[in-house]
Amino acid sequence: MNSFAIPQRQTPDAEMLFGFWYRALPSERVRHNRLQKALLLEIPLVIGRDAHGRAFALRDACPHRGMPLSCGAFDGQQLECSYHGWKFEPHSGQCQLIPSLTADQKLRVDRIYAGALACAEHDDYIWVFVPEPGPAGATRAEEPPVPAPRVPSFSPNYKLAYLSAEMPVNVDHGIIGLMDPAHGPFVHQAWWWRSRHSIHEKQKAFEPIPNGFRMSAHTPSSNSAPYKLLRFYGAAEAITTTIDFVLPNLRSETIRAGKFWFSSLTTVTPITRNRCRIDVVAAWNIFRWLPFGPELLKFVFAKFVEQDRRTMELQAEGLKHDPHLMLIDDADRPAKWYFQLKQAYLDARRTGGEMRHPIPGPVTLKWRS
Ligand code: FES
Ligand SMILES: [Fe+2]
Numbered sequence: 001m002n003s004f005a006i007p008q009r010q011t012p013d014a015e016m017l018f019g020f021w022y023r024a025l026p027s028e029r030v031r032h033n034r035l036q037k038a039l040l041l042e043i044p045l046v047i048g049r050d051a052h053g054r055a056f057a058l059r060d061a062c063p064h065r066g067m068p069l070s071c072g073a074f075d076g077q078q079l080e081c082s083y084h085g086w087k088f089e090p091h092s093g094q095c096q097l098i099p100s101l102t103a104d105q106k107l108r109v110d111r112i113y114a115g116a117l118a119c120a121e122h123d124d125y126i127w128v129f130v131p132e133p134g135p136a137g138a139t140r141a142e143e144p145p146v147p148a149p150r151v152p153s154f155s156p157n158y159k160l161a162y163l164s165a166e167m168p169v170n171v172d173h174g175i176i177g178l179m180d181p182a183h184g185p186f187v188h189q190a191w192w193w194r195s196r197h198s199i200h201e202k203q204k205a206f207e208p209i210p211n212g213f214r215m216s217a218h219t220p221s222s223n224s225a226p227y228k229l230l231r232f233y234g235a236a237e238a239i240t241t242t243i244d245f246v247l248p249n250l251r252s253e254t255i256r257a258g259k260f261w262f263s264s265l266t267t268v269t270p271i272t273r274n275r276c277r278i279d280v281v282a283a284w285n286i287f288r289w290l291p292f293g294p295e296l297l298k299f300v301f302a303k304f305v306e307q308d309r310r311t312m313e314l315q316a317e318g319l320k321h322d323p324h325l326m327l328i329d330d331a332d333r334p335a336k337w338y339f340q341l342k343q344a345y346l347d348a349r350r351t352g353g354e355m356r357h358p359i360p361g362p363v364t365l366k367w368r369s
Pocket of ligand 1: 062063064065066067081082083084085086
């Protein structure tokens with residue numbers, strides 16, 4: 001890998017990666033027998049849940065004449081288009097009835113599909129597998145090569161909480177903002193948390209992992225969130241944290257202190273080319289004896305996410321006129337890796353070859369934060 005002594009011009013291309021699972025909606029937003037609209041990678045979707053509670057996702061356009069299926073009627077079993085009443089099985093998208101056909105007309109109704117997408121639900125979210133754009137005309141849903149990602153968990157019983165916020169920047173800015181260590185002292189200040197005066201030099205070991213990179217297990221920094229929370233539970237030295245980033249948009253963090261653990265899976269999902277949404281799901285088996293523990297945690301996370309959202313809203317103003325941007329070493333190296341991983345993935349897809357991992361081996365990065 002090149003090491004850049006001079007800051008390079010880096011403009012995120014905002015290209016959206018197809019062929020991955022994405023979080024579509026929080027589970028609680030999708031009620032039985034009701035249809036909900038969602039936009040994912042500029043694809044309008046209709047999402048619902050059948051009479052048994054199983055979630056489904058279809059492109060929000062009828063294969064007949066494009067009427068949004070979300071305008072139709074759903075009885076828990078079949079989705080009926082509001083224009084000419086064609087009926088579809090919602091999980092496969094298969095057409096089951098065309099009311100205008102006469103008894104002697106032999107059109108094979110079962111060969112017609114509304115565009116169904118593979119759908120999975122866990123950890124409080126409905127996930128949708130967004131396939132590569134295929135040939136025109138909807139067929140059966142593509143079978144995803146891997147199951148939908150999960151929040152890491154280390155015991156049978158744990159609690160979950162989620163947070164979601166939309167940001168008016170493209171997915172690349174959302175993601176590099178998430179992995180950026182240098183904004184903490186400036187953006188995430190609070191009297192009960194840390195001040196910018198607690199800034200100090202840090203050194204972190206990173207290693208390549210499939211489709212991504214890992215900040216190797218280490219004792220969390222003494223001014224970090226997990227450290228302060230977990231101090232109550234164990235000797236500080238026994239606390240370790242690991243942070244992974246994996247394409248297309250997954251940041252998972254695991255903190256362990258003996259039998260106690262806390263983890264999170266954060267995603268930044270492209271809604272359109274200029275908008276993204278951050279979803280944080282946290283899981284933990286700590287705070288059982290601490291009154292208001294989960295509420296406290298949610299409060300802290302909500303504060304952090306809101307600070308990031310507000311920052312990106314302001315950043316979007318600056319980005320309107322397409323300024324030149326740069327990434328510096330070492331604080332922006334994870335951002336460089338993200339762009340290199342993305343490029344390597346796109347190259348591999350184009351050539352049909354193996355993806356060449358841009359990070360050759362373990363690396364130590366230094367910065368002040
Ligand atoms: S547009 Fe849906 S049935 Fe005609
Ligand atoms: Fe942040």
